[in-house]
Amino acid sequence: MSYQFITSATLPTRHGEFDIHVFENQDGQEHVMLTVGLPKVALEAKKVPSTDSSTTKSSQDAIPLVRIHSECLTGDAFGSLKCDCGPQLDSAMQAIQKTGCGAILYLRQEGRGIGLTNKIRAYALQDQGHDTLDANLMLGLPADARVYDMCKPMLAHVDVNEVRLITNNPDKVAYLKEHGINVVERVPSVVGVNDINADYLATKRDRMGHLLDQEIYTAAHLNK
Template identity: 45%
Template sequence: MSTAHLHAVPEPTDLVELYSEAPLPTRHGLLRVMVFRERGTDKEHVVAVKGDPRGHEGVPVRVHSECLTSEILGSLKCDCREQLEHALDLIGTSERGAVIYLRQEGRGIGLGNKIRAYALQARGADTYEANRALGFGDDLRRYDIAAQMLKQLGSRSIDLITNNPAKIAALEAEGVAVRRRIPSLAKTNPHNIGYLKTKRERTGHLIELAEQKTPA
């Protein structure tokens, strides 16, 4: 993928700027990793790109927020790791696509507060009740940064891999053309079934629940 068009002088209103990029061989195929630095913070957001999305319609894209507990520690409390792996597998078998990895842990409240919320959940609160008890809104994630990163990739429209209608609306509000939604299958286990049902019932996530037995 040629990236000469990505090195223009950023506009003053840009929220992120491209800092570095390199090819990366992965089990999903050869990807190009691009690191964007968020202006005014120390956050570095990542795009993993397959092929060249410039000028194409319906490029498969996952906009994913980091989840250390599932992606690194293997937590069973959510489906974040499975959604990320599903997106990478799908893009790996496509001619082109991208995964945007945003550094906004715990739906935007940060890792420390996420673990505080987990402590409240262990005492019976659901994911939204726990956030509110800590003084946070239901979801503090933002997608204007992802929209700017997507615009630098240059696709004409995307097929968004998500179960979250609010994410589609947020990206469209930032000028991203979302052609269609690609569902992300959520596998259930005894630890995440309540979380998934709560997301579906409270915030309208389009989750198709698939039963999964955990090893004895």
């Protein structure tokens, strides 16, 4: 599937100012990228030599900090405690503003790609005691229907081919690497843990392979 850049503008937010870029695929689906310090800083990073430890650190710091974030209306907009999506988005925006170099790739694939209506149907099954993975399967849907084919053209738009990726999901790391984007560091994101989403996070860790073990065991809500 092909993707094309449509337009961009500045976007002041409570976390700071971003540039917002809109992309569209051949079916008219829109995806958004928020950036800070790109492409200028990304291009400068390629020029930094790495002959000693201090210079290597400088080069590492210049590599864009990137978060691939799939749309979550309930978490991002309504502050749902069923997931950790809203806090992850806020944390990534804050971190990118702090470093001054990075991007949020906001992908329009609600509910791990199953859509909003099916996501709420899955919520209803979760209310009956089923975990997030089994709820999808009981509806005849995949556990995770997300795709990341739009990430490379979005990053290419700002001349980025090397990233520090904010994620707990090894699939995102693998996809970028398979498509020629060098992931020099995986930056964990363990935020928004609460009593309501503890089982949800444990399912992602135990059944979906998310890399939460080392970090998540420090959260008291999951030590049960």
